[in-house]
Amino acid sequence: MLDVADVSRRFGGLLAVDGASLTVAEGEIVGLIGPNGAGKTTLFAIISGFIAPSKGSIRFEGRDVTREPAHLRARQGIARTFQVVQPFAGLTVRDNIAVGAYLRHPRRQDAINHAEAAARRLGLETMLDRPASDLTVAGRKRLELARALATEPKVLLLDEVLAGLNPSEIRDIIPVIRVIRDGGVTVLMIEHVMQAVMSLCERVYVLAHGRVIAAGVPRDVCADPLVIEAYLGHGAAGRIRAGEVAGA
Amino acid sequence: MTGRDLLPPALLIGLLALVPWATSSNTMLNFLVTVLIVALAAQGWNLLGGFGGQFSFGHAAFFGTGAYATALLQIRGGVNAWIACLIGIAAGGVVGWVIGVLAFRARLRGSYFALVTLAFAEVLRILTNAADFTGGAAGLLLRLDVRPMNFQFASRAVFYWIALVCVAVVLLLTVMIERGRFGAQLAAVRENEEAARALGVDALAVKLRAITLSAAITAAAGCLYTQYFLYLDANIAYGSWISIEALLAAIVGGIGTVAGPVIGALTLHGLGELTKGFAGDITGVDLVLFGLLLVAAIGFAPLGIVGSLRRLRVVRLSGGAR
Numbered sequence: 001m002l003d004v005a006d007v008s009r010r011f012g013g014l015l016a017v018d019g020a021s022l023t024v025a026e027g028e029i030v031g032l033i034g035p036n037g038a039g040k041t042t043l044f045a046i047i048s049g050f051i052a053p054s055k056g057s058i059r060f061e062g063r064d065v066t067r068e069p070a071h072l073r074a075r076q077g078i079a080r081t082f083q084v085v086q087p088f089a090g091l092t093v094r095d096n097i098a099v100g101a102y103l104r105h106p107r108r109q110d111a112i113n114h115a116e117a118a119a120r121r122l123g124l125e126t127m128l129d130r131p132a133s134d135l136t137v138a139g140r141k142r143l144e145l146a147r148a149l150a151t152e153p154k155v156l157l158l159d160e161v162l163a164g165l166n167p168s169e170i171r172d173i174i175p176v177i178r179v180i181r182d183g184g185v186t187v188l189m190i191e192h193v194m195q196a197v198m199s200l201c202e203r204v205y206v207l208a209h210g211r212v213i214a215a216g217v218p219r220d221v222c223a224d225p226l227v228i229e230a231y232l233g234h235g236a237a238g239r240i241r242a243g244e245v246a247g248a
Numbered sequence: 249m250t251g252r253d254l255l256p257p258a259l260l261i262g263l264l265a266l267v268p269w270a271t272s273s274n275t276m277l278n279f280l281v282t283v284l285i286v287a288l289a290a291q292g293w294n295l296l297g298g299f300g301g302q303f304s305f306g307h308a309a310f311f312g313t314g315a316y317a318t319a320l321l322q323i324r325g326g327v328n329a330w331i332a333c334l335i336g337i338a339a340g341g342v343v344g345w346v347i348g349v350l351a352f353r354a355r356l357r358g359s360y361f362a363l364v365t366l367a368f369a370e371v372l373r374i375l376t377n378a379a380d381f382t383g384g385a386a387g388l389l390l391r392l393d394v395r396p397m398n399f400q401f402a403s404r405a406v407f408y409w410i411a412l413v414c415v416a417v418v419l420l421l422t423v424m425i426e427r428g429r430f431g432a433q434l435a436a437v438r439e440n441e442e443a444a445r446a447l448g449v450d451a452l453a454v455k456l457r458a459i460t461l462s463a464a465i466t467a468a469a470g471c472l473y474t475q476y477f478l479y480l481d482a483n484i485a486y487g488s489w490i491s492i493e494a495l496l497a498a499i500v501g502g503i504g505t506v507a508g509p510v511i512g513a514l515t516l517h518g519l520g521e522l523t524k525g526f527a528g529d530i531t532g533v534d535l536v537l538f539g540l541l542l543v544a545a546i547g548f549a550p551l552g553i554v555g556s557l558r559r560l561r562v563v564r565l566s567g568g569a570r
Contacts, residue, residue, distance in 0.1 A: 048446065074448030082446070088439035099436040102429045103448035111429065151447055 007056030018210035031201035077154030100150030268405035290497035290509030292466030298504035301438030306365030312485035314467030329399035340467020373486030387481025502554030
C-alpha cells in the first residue's frame with residue numbers, strides 16, 4: 001500500500017536519508033527503529049509530504065505522490081503525528097480534533113460528532129472542553145493520535161508516540177494502537193521503546209546513517225550484528241558474543 | 249448555529265439601531281457613523297488578524313482601494329454610486345488577494361508580514377498622492393447630489409442605518425465563519441501551521457481566502473467613507489491612521505472575538521471624544537489615550553474587553569457552582 005523507493009534527502013553537506021526503501025502492506029504494523037540521528041523523522045517528513053526528497057519516489061496505493069503537498073496526502077489517507085507534539089494550544093480538545101474531522105465532514109455537527117468519537121477511542125472524552133494546553137504530556141500524545149485518527153486515514157505514521165511516557169502510560173496506549181490497526185488503519189511507527197516494538201510490530205526496518213541496514217521480524221533484527229553495532233558502536237556485537245561464550 | 253451565539257451581537261445592533269430615535273443631534277450621528285466605519289474596517293482586520301493570526305499593519309491598502317474605486321468610478325466613469333461601491337469592495341478583495349499571494353507564497357509571517365502590508369499601503373498612498381488621475385494631493389471631491397439613487401441622503405440617520413446594516417451583516421458572517429469549517433481551519437493555521445497541514449488543511453488557500461475576505465470588508469468601510477464625506481485624499485484613504493484604528497479597535501475590543509471590533513471602536517472613540525471634551529484644544533490628546541489603552545489592553549487584558557467579560561462570567565459561574 002505504501003511504497004518508498006530509493007529515497008534520499010540531502011541537507012547541505014549532510015545526507016540525512018540515503019537511498020532508503022521500505023514497503024508497508026495494508027493492515028500491517030511496521031516499526032522503524034534506529035539510533036538517534038539516523039534520519040527516521042526526516043524519512044517520515046518525506047513520506048507525509050513536509051520535505052521533498054532529493055531523489056527517489058513515494059507511491060501510495062499505486063499512485064506516485066512524490067510531488068504532492070502534505071495536505072493533499074492527508075486527503076489521500078496518509079496521516080502523521082509529530083515527535084514534538086503540536087497541539088493547537090489555544091483551542092479546546094474538541095476543536096483540536098474537529099480540525100482533523102473537518103477533512104472528511106464539511107458540516108459542523110458531523111465533524112464534531114466524529115471528533116468526539118475519536119476522543120472516546122483515545123480516552124479523552126472527559127477533557128473535551130478543556131484547552132489543549134491543560135493536557136499532560138500523555139494527554140497531548142493521545143490528542144495527537146486522536147486528531148490524526150479523526151482524518152480517517154488509511155495509513156498512520158506515528159513518530160515516537162510513546163516517548164516521554166511512564167511505564168504505566170505506555171502499557172495503557174499499546175492496546176490502543178492495536179485497536180486502531182484492527183479498525184482497519186495500517187500503522188508505520190518510529191519507536192524507541194523496544195517493549196512496544198516487540199509486542200506490536202510484525203516487521204521492523206532499521207535505519208542508520210540514513211540507510212536501511214536491516215529489515216525483518218523484530219526478534220531476528222535485534223540479534224543482527226549490524227543492528228547491534230549501529231546502536232552500540234563498531235565491534236560491540238563481537239564483544240557481546242565473546243562475553244556470552246565466556247559467561248557460558 | 250444556536251441562538252446563544254447570535255444573542256449578544258443582535259442585542260448590540262438592536263440597541264445601536266434605536267439611537268436615531270433617541271437623539272437627532274448631528275454631532276452624535278456624525279460621531280456614530282465614524283465609529284461604524286472604523287468598526288467595519290476593524291471587523292475586516294479581525295478576520296485576518298484575530299481569527300487567522302496574520303497581523304496586518306496595512307489595512308489602509310484595502311480601505312483606500314475601496315474609497316478610491318468608489319470615487320473614481322463615479323467621477324471619471326459616471327458609474328452609479330451603489331454599483332461603484334460594489335466594485336470598490338471587489339477591488340479591495342482583489343488587492344487583498346494579490347498582497348496575500350505575494351506575502352504568503354514567500355512564507356512571510358509575524359512582523360515580516362506586518363511590514364510588507366505596511367509597505368504596500370504606503371506605496372499606494374504615495375502613488376495616489378502623485379498621480380493626476382487620482383486627483384493628486386488635492387484629492388477628489390464628489391458632486392453633491394442628494395438622491396438615494398446616488399447613495400446620498402438628506403438625513404444622516406438613513407446613512408447611519410445603512411452603515412449599521414453593513415456591520416450587522418459582517419457580524420453574522422463572522423459568527424458563521426467561527427462556527428464552520430473555514431473558521432476551524434483558520435484557527436488551526438493560526439495556532440500551528442505545520443499541524444494544520446498534517447490534518448489536510450491547505451494553509452495557503454485558507455490564508456488567501458481570509459485576506460481576500462478581510463480586505464473586501466475593510467474596503468466596504470472605505471466605500472462608506474467616500475459616500476458619507478464625499479471627499480478623500482491619499483492621506484485619508486491610504487493613510488496609516490486607518491490601519492492603526494482597525495487593529496487598535498479589534499485588539500482593545502477583543503481580538504478574535506465576533507463583537508470585539510465593534511465594541512472596541514465604540515470604546516476608543518467614545519473615550520476619545522470624552523477626553524477631547526475634558527482636555528480642550530490639545531491636539532492629539534485622543535491619540536495619547538489610544539496609545540495608553542493599547543498598552544493597557546496588551547498588558548492587563550490580552551483578550552480585550554469582550555475576552556475579559558467572558559472570563560469574568562466563567563469565573564463567576566464556576567464560583568457559583570461551588
